[in-house]
Amino acid sequence: MAMEDPDRKTEVVLLACGSFNPITNMHLRLFELAKDYFHETGKYKVIKGIISPVGDAYQKKGLISANHRVTMAKLATKNSDWVEVDDWESCQSEWLETLKVLRYHHQKLLSADVTNSLQHTVPITKLGRKRKQEPNRHEPVKKKNQSPVVKSVPQVKLLCGSDMLESFGVPNLWKLEDITEIVEKHGLVCISRAGNNVQKFIYESDILWRHKNNIHLVEEWITNDISSTKIRRALRRGQSIRYLVPDVVRAYIEKNRLYSPESEDRNAGVVLAPFQKHASDPKSSQALSN
Ligand SMILES: Nc1ncnc2c1ncn2[C@@H]1O[C@H](COP(=O)(O)OP(=O)(O)OP(=O)(O)O)[C@@H](O)[C@H]1O
Numbered sequence: 001m002a003m004e005d006p007d008r009k010t011e012v013v014l015l016a017c018g019s020f021n022p023i024t025n026m027h028l029r030l031f032e033l034a035k036d037y038f039h040e041t042g043k044y045k046v047i048k049g050i051i052s053p054v055g056d057a058y059q060k061k062g063l064i065s066a067n068h069r070v071t072m073a074k075l076a077t078k079n080s081d082w083v084e085v086d087d088w089e090s091c092q093s094e095w096l097e098t099l100k101v102l103r104y105h106h107q108k109l110l111s112a113d114v115t116n117s118l119q120h121t122v123p124i125t126k127l128g129r130k131r132k133q134e135p136n137r138h139e140p141v142k143k144k145n146q147s148p149v150v151k152s153v154p155q156v157k158l159l160c161g162s163d164m165l166e167s168f169g170v171p172n173l174w175k176l177e178d179i180t181e182i183v184e185k186h187g188l189v190c191i192s193r194a195g196n197n198v199q200k201f202i203y204e205s206d207i208l209w210r211h212k213n214n215i216h217l218v219e220e221w222i223t224n225d226i227s228s229t230k231i232r233r234a235l236r237r238g239q240s241i242r243y244l245v246p247d248v249v250r251a252y253i254e255k256n257r258l259y260s261p262e263s264e265d266r267n268a269g270v271v272l273a274p275f276q277k278h279a280s281d282p283k284s285s286q287a288l289s290n
């Protein structure tokens with residue numbers, strides 16, 4: 001695609017998909033942990049984080065309306081200068097495979113990049129000639145000048161916890177071809193969650209093992225087991241959730257009385273959308289059996 005510059009860092013956009021029912025401090029920490037990890041490698045630059053709450057059609061038990069979940073995620077990230085919320089996925093009337101969400105965001109960056117380079121196009125040959133005419137040949141050439149033309153599109157990597165990675169092994173939940181394309185074309189960043197053995201999981205899957213260079217495992221040393229399930233449970237019991245979610249999110253939940261025994265019963269007994277969609281597909285039944 002573009003001219004490779006060994007000094008230039010690969011730009012990465014981190015995409016987190018999930019229910020965010022509701023968003024917690026731990027979800028926000030995932031982004032910080034992943035960004036630190038990539039920057040410490042010296043090879044990547046994380047330019048953006050995207051939170052994509054799942055749509056209502058996912059039909060998970062206890063899932064409250066996407067409208068509230070998106071609003072809370074926006075409130076939670078309003079002080080972040082690099083993490084944003086995208087509601088495209090949640091606005092779709094049907095549930096979408098995570099791969100399609102990754103493709104959409106990659107495509108969006110591609111078209112933004114085309115627009116950008118059309119605005120700044122300088123033929124590469126011209127830049128080459130200009131470089132040779134520079135007076136001091138020993139001075140390092142400023143590669144920065146080339147950026148609008150030769151810049152490559154950022155990679156969009158799926159950011160998740162190890163429970164999501166391990167869900168790849170749940171029969172009928174993921175299509176094998178989707179898992180393959182995610183790890184082959186995009187890449188995965190997985191934050192370890194207490195009680196999960198991700199390395200063994202990767203070892204036991206041929207596909208994940210083959211693409212392990214594109215699966216980044218990030219150890220969370222300051223462990224923190226906040227989950228949305230536990231937040232909803234505390235709320236149902238009238239217990240405090242202060243310091244577990246951003247204060248603006250807590251205030252929004254209280255104002256709108258969002259989580260109750262009734263809301264927890266939403267979608268009770270309903271089959272989760274991916275199971276409905278993939279159950280009859282033989283390719284997905286034993287997604288990672290070897
Ligand atoms: N404590 C955590 N450590 C690592 N990853 C986490 C943690 N909490 C959530 N995640 C990750 O955040 C993403 C979104 O998760 P999700 O919306 O399901 O939140 P959750 O807290 O796990 O909610 P629930 O309890 O309802 O399953 C997933 O990739 C999940 O693995």
Ligand SMILES: NC(=O)c1ccc[n+]([C@@H]2O[C@H](COP(=O)(O)O)[C@@H](O)[C@H]2O)c1
Nearest residue numbers: 017018019054097098099173174175274
């Ligand atoms: N086949 C798939 O693409 C597939 C299957 C199951 C869950 N997912 C996604 O993973 C996330 C899981 O979120 P929860 O952990 O809240 O259920 C959601 O964004 C959901 O859309 C994708």
Ligand SMILES: [Zn+2]
Nearest residue numbers: 018019163227
């Ligand atoms: Zn979860």
